[in-house]
Amino acid sequence: MTVAAILDILCRVSSGGILSIHIDLLTEPTGTQLHDWHQVLAAALGHDLPGDPVPSHDDVSTRLTTPNAYSRKLLWLARNTSGAPVGTAALRLFDEPGRSHLASLELYSHPAHRRLGAGSRLLATAVDAARGDGRRSLITRTTVGTPGDRFLATRAFTPALKLTWRRLRLDTTDAAMIGGLAGEPHPGYRLEAWEGVAPDDLIDAFARAKQAMADMPTGGIDFGTVPWNAERVRSVFEGFAKRGEQLITITAVSDTDGSMAGYTMLAVPAGGTGRALQYDTAVVSGHRGHGLGRWLKASMIQRVVAELPGVTEIETDNADDNRHMVAINAGLGFVPVRQTVEYQLSLAE
């Protein structure tokens, strides 16, 4: 018998609202289901992370319905007897070689309907599905000190990686310091930048540099490894464009052999306003220790300030033991705002 079935029986013999929860698997989400999904998500984020921007309805719908070349999503929406949406679960099943053992989960329960079992039911449903699909590990993320953190503490999940999120407010940035760092000469290297997909003449070199992210600290997470090539770069970068996000990449190219020594990537939300998200910053191992990481990031900040006046802040996350990146960010003026934990559940019987 599955975990979900056992839980179901336990729920039936107990009393309370839990009896009344109904979970639908959304194969092709309707407009109403997408609306209800957004309602749960917006309420949960507004409650747990007050002051943080909540993704728009369109943003959420696009993320849920846009196919991904390397993973599939299973979506469940939970309702109570009145038909009110009370929880959502999105299980991502990675299909690419090197990651087909892994699934990731995003689970939300509406703050007005918590502690009634919706979270547990949705979790059990997703765990069953991941296990049924032959997955070995399930990962999920919570913010330290929120109900999600306390919920997972009661489960068999283990904390595998702690990340600190830092934010740089662009209206208080020290422009002279950033300009000085961005303008510092780095003999033997030049900067190249682009928006969206990497240009054809740089895409192979970029894919090789992307591989350098593989030695980023990932704690005990069973991430697996995925090979980067031009096709994967195109596909992943096009994903940003489909969501209306503007992806800016700045790279440091070696004058000696034209190879890419490092890069940094930043995504600007649709509409070009609000909070931009820092993605990878990586320097290929043979080029480390020359200040390229700081140069790349300072150049990115300078570019955003100069060209994107609607962007008010940049947010970035680093593993706590990634001391070089943490030091670079602190030096640039990023300040810690919260901590998250990547939790992992082993699905091996």
Ligand SMILES: CC(C)(COP(=O)(O)OP(=O)(O)OC[C@H]1O[C@@H](n2cnc3c(N)ncnc32)[C@H](O)[C@@H]1OP(=O)(O)O)[C@@H](O)C(=O)NCCC(=O)NCCS
């Ligand atoms: C995590 C979350 C989904 C839990 O939803 P929920 O519907 O309240 O979960 P349940 O009612 O099934 O809770 C089951 C048990 O988890 C524990 N738990 C849940 N929330 C808790 C809290 N705030 N404090 C302490 N324990 C908590 C309790 O043991 C609870 O059982 P109890 O109510 O009988 O004591 C919800 O808080 C949420 O949406 N958080 C934001 C999203 C998030 O962090 N998701 C990541 C987790 S995968």
